[in-house]
Amino acid sequence: MGNKYDFNKIESKWQNIWENSDDFHAESVSNKKKYYVLVEFPYPSGEGLHVGHLRSYVALDIVARKRRMQGYNVLYPMGWDAFGLPAENFALKHNVHPKVITEKNVARFKAQLKRVGLSFDWKREVNTTDPSYYKWTQWIFSRLFEKGLATKEDSSVNWCTSCKCVLANEEVVNGVCERCGAEVVQKRKKQWILKITKYAQRLIDDLKLVDYPTRVKQQQENWIGRSEGARISFGSSVGENFDVFTTRPETIFGVSHVIFAPEHKFIDKYAKNIKNIDEVMRYRAEASKKKKEERTDVKTGVKILGITAKNPINGKNVPIFVSDYVLVDHGTGIVMAVPAHDDRDFDFVQKYKIDFISVINEDSETGKSEMINSEFLNGLDVKSAREKVLDYITEHKIGERHVSFKLRDWIFSRQRYWGEPIPIIHCEKCGMVLDKNLPLVLPDLEEFRTSDTGESPLCLTDWIHTKCPKCGGNATRETDTMPQWAGSSWYFLRYIDPSNSNVLASKESLDYWMPVDWYNGGMEHTTLHLLYSRFWHKFLYDIGVVKFSEPYAKRTSHGIILGSNGEKMSKSRGNVVNPNDVVDEYGADVTRLYEMFMGDFEKSAPWDPKGIVGCKRFLEKYWNLQNIVVEGNMVRDELKTYFNRAIKKVSEDIENLKFNTAISSMMDLVSRVKDFGSISKCEMKILTTLLNPFAPHISSEMWFLMGFEENIIFSKWPEFDKKFINFSEHEIVVQINGKVKVKFNIDSEVPDKKLIEICKNNEKVVDFMKGKTIIKEICVSNKLVNFVVR
């Protein structure tokens, strides 16, 4: 006795040992089977790490540690996604270089992580702001540029009024900037865009190849928003045809009018033919001022006078309107309106008194529907009418089957300083030319201020003047930088070969390590980072850099940790829990254990400062088992079932993200052993191995105290024996009419018939049966008997 659990001493001892060993360093290429475990690398913010970050890191640390024990060559790396606005905004305010702030924050994060005993391979640490890293971000951009997937285009962009910067669609949440919460307005600007839409179909199709939770797959599919239909070419009184996109081509005989988006180019082209062009332009101007939400309720519009449209299928002339419920960047920016079968079109005609006809007759009783008023489609059901009209328009060359996506191209430039410079040189003679001299290093600045015109701070420096690599003439550099999401779109590839200066990672090591076997991260990245990185990886696959088309074989997502008040943790709410404080008070092992024990890993859960003590008591109980150790190389018969069950439960639960029940089964086992009064060395070895991934410090110390010889990190993960999973003694439950009445034990398994007999003769059962007749007997082998009586 007297050997008290001193977590401070134990934890610093083992963290030191790990620091000076190569135990967590993955071999670059090996004959062993590989396992690549990945967590999202953090943005090293000024606030520091909070307990929410740890949930993901600890969970996959458990997986990584288990895999090492299972004999895999494990890669579990960590790095820093360090470009981004907060550092730049801080720089603006306090006039400190973002580089300095970033370094400070990284050091702080790293120290916090090291206190938790995570088995990261620190030799592979990457930092997106390091020129030797972003050299390859720029390299990938260059390849995208060469393939025509990165272009600079005049487009309508989301403009954050506070950050003075464009945002991707994914970064605008409810009309405000995702990061700062300021209003976002639409602006037309020349911007770099990446053509992610070219990959839309593949990004949907290849979800079949990966093991992601349904909610993640669904959300991505939803975001990409595929809809199948047709483009149909309508005629017009000015002679030029235009295409509409529709998912309901079978309703074409019901078209009462056509609606253009107010911004549509067709209107400009034929402005002189439009008699009320002033009114139309006024409407356009008003629509552009409206926020997205304001466009949603009342449907407004203007009828275009002087031009009519011609329905290609029946030659009917129909009026043309403009209305802001038609979006210029969706489909073709023109819709054919079928008021009888579309709610929005119906709302619209209420106001403008347009005549329309119904083309589908629905029988309210049978629920069957058939086509009417539709010439050659009459009498058909909707589905076959659709097929028939699609064939018809294709054959008569008035349209074709077409698939439309909601996904927009990725707006890739930011007018900020703290990002990867885009390696493009603008030459008057040669146009846009790639700068092949990578990395193109971000120059140091005195001032980080963004100009009021919204240009990047880089435009105010001499850095922009250069020579054209093609013709040698005077040229200027691109001053926009890449968005936050660039560096994180491929970082998992760099971990594989982090110091290679010739290629982003060697072919050999990429082939060995990719794809990532298990990637855990937050749901909030589903339509951002996760989609972007899949896109980049597919591109790298297309140009032969990687061997697999998908980067992550398996993705899981943790629930967020809420504050003790049940609200989201945030500085402004004052409910942030710093892991340092928890580690100070309880130690790293207890912190890790509680992070995993607090609830269902995939659901959000509030941090309960009182709940932690349960985990503390558990580790103390475990620690005190060393006082009752007895010699022995066997699991004692009395404990065999408990041990085998615990091995099974812990092994399976780790794979299924059920860390909470894995821990409770270990708590159970420790209580059993304690009640039993002694633990053999062999039993201690099993228990300690099971606990090691969860609480690595205390278990390593126990391992050491017990004098077990091999390194616990690579010791063999225990296996259970099916023979000992069931108790030899069975509790039998007797139900009468489905209600539990009697319970008793039998020593060994008996056939069903025998069991029913035993139950019938049970004293208490006989009592219950008095004056009743058995109608039916149901038996679940060695478990339960139900008598149905009258």
Place this chain on the structure above:
RNA sequence: GCUGGUGUGGUGGAAUAGGUAGACACAAGGGACUUAAAAUCCCUCGACUGUCAAAGGUCGUGCCGGUUCGAGUCCGGCCACCAGCACCA
């Protein structure tokens, strides 16, 4: 509105090839140890009812119905909450 998910004690949560609801833990209450406190250990802990005490009884997994010998679990219909998307033609 659409898509996905969730709903179980005072609390976090267990339990799905349909078979003992509430594992494990927190909080609470009682007791032991102690001069005392902390720590530790033991007991109780869904509701109602019952008894000196027990035994026992009835109800109980958001609501209503169904299937079944038996439903937290399956089916139909609601309600509430969370997340994402949202005039997507």
